[in-house]
Amino acid sequence: MIELQEGIIPEIEVSKPYALVAITKHGVQKARQMAQDFPNVDVYYMAKFEHGDEQVKGIQLFKGTVRLLLPALFKNYKGLILIISLGAVVRMIAPILEDKKKDPAVLVIDDKGEHVISVLSGHIGGANALTHEVANAIGGKPIITTASDVQKTIPVDLFGARFGWIWESDEKLTPVSASVVNEESVAIVQEAGETGWWMHETPIPANIRQYQTIKQAIESKPDAALIITDRILDTDEEGILENGVIYRPKSLVLGMGCNRGTSVEEIDAVIDETLSELKLAKKSIKALATIDLKKDEQCFIDITNRYGWKFATYTPEQLNEMPLLNPSETVFKFTGAYGVSEPAAMRYANTTDLLLQKKKHGNVTISIARMTFH
Structure with a gap:
């Protein structure tokens, strides 16, 4: 918890290049969703909107006026993305501006996420390029008011950011x-x-x-x-x-099943070992998919929260719609589905191919599919 006080620059934990800040109920909901769609942000919002999972997700809560948080963010981040009204932002940042060669990029987003506005350091600080990327990531409209546009090339540090790369x-x-x-x-x-x-x-x-x-x-x-x-x-x-x-890119889907009560440590170890064998990157995992009977399985909830992955569950009927090389009557007897890890991975990835057919390891079954993009 960050306690904000006049005249004291707070200590913050910086792990990403951009800070995302919200101060309203709807803004917090937008920030939490955006952190999944645009993962290179550290999220900050007011403690009164606490959901209870902030520590697991790496979200930093603060008490006090957001104005007192901004000096620390200015010093430590390449850019600030603020779900705060434009007028309020202008008033709050005015006293801490230094130089256009030093100031971070500053963007403003409205509560509904309809508009993304480049406010400060458009060219040198990269706010214009960041505005385009954020707007594309959340489905908003980019607003850029500078007379000349940025060089029409690839912003290397933001390449693919709109997709979550x-x-x-x-x-x-x-x-x-x-x-x-x-x-x-x-x-x-x-x-x-x-x-x-x-x-x-x-x-x-x-x-x-x-x-x-x-x-x-x-x-x-x-x-x-x-x-x-x-x-x-x-x-x-x-x-x-x-x-x-x-x-x-977020292109890999884990299809998984497990015995009830399996530990998150065992799940994580199986994932790491499997990815290592296949020479696949953990940073490219998009989602963990399973049967809806496992929607309350704590190890799946914990592992997806730990890494910010999507957690998708499907009914037996949905899983049985997918083609299976190895349908199991035993699995069907207990779940109503002829398979779990394989059809769950394929269904989420929108493919009928698997990088890994089901592999049993201890209490865990795992399959991997690569998402198809058009």
Whole structure:
């Protein structure tokens, strides 16, 4: 709990590049949803709107006027996304503005999420690019009032943010961004995730080229690379990261079943071991899907809260609509479904293919599917 006092800059826990702040009931609901759709934000809201799961979700509560929180956010974040009225924001940030080369990006969103307004540091601070990404993520309208638009290229630190993509490491963000802005040769390889990431009406700049494989990209000897994949790269592919960034799309779905009372530690260990065997990235998990008989299974609730994954459940009838290679009469006898982990993963991922057919490990059954995007 953050106790705000006049004249004292509060201590905050910073883990993401952007801060998302809400001060109304509806704003808090929007912030909680947005944290799932746009995961590179630390969420702050007033303690009186506490839901009880804030510690698990990494949400920071505060008591007192939000004006006293803003100086700490200004110092520690690349950008502030405020679900607060524009007039109030202008008045609150006016005394703490320093210089357009130092001030963070500031965005304002209305309570309904209909409009996303670039308020401060549009060009240099990246507020305009951030406005587009946030608006696309939440289905709002971007409002940008600067006379000239930003360079129509890829904002490296926000690439795919509207889809929930996150980077594997921020180590090369700055040099890769420099290569993009300076129109050096940039390779893009996409193996998974949403394909509609180019958001401008103009064509992709000629210096940015797309390749089918990482091997092809390496052979072209680019100055920088953007790799969109849910795989762990092979050793002979890692050279692309000398000046490259890996983006993890939310493309993997875990289909799971478990014995009643299984611990979250066992669930987590099985997931880690399975992903390691398949050379898949945990940051690319979108959801955990199972049968609705397990909607109150605590280990599933805890693991999805821990990592911010969606938790989806389906009725036996919905699961039985999916094609199964290994239908089980035993499972049907106890659940009414001929399978759980496989059809749940396929149903959520909107596919009939599996990266992993059901694997039994201790108290846990796991399957994995990759989401299809059009």
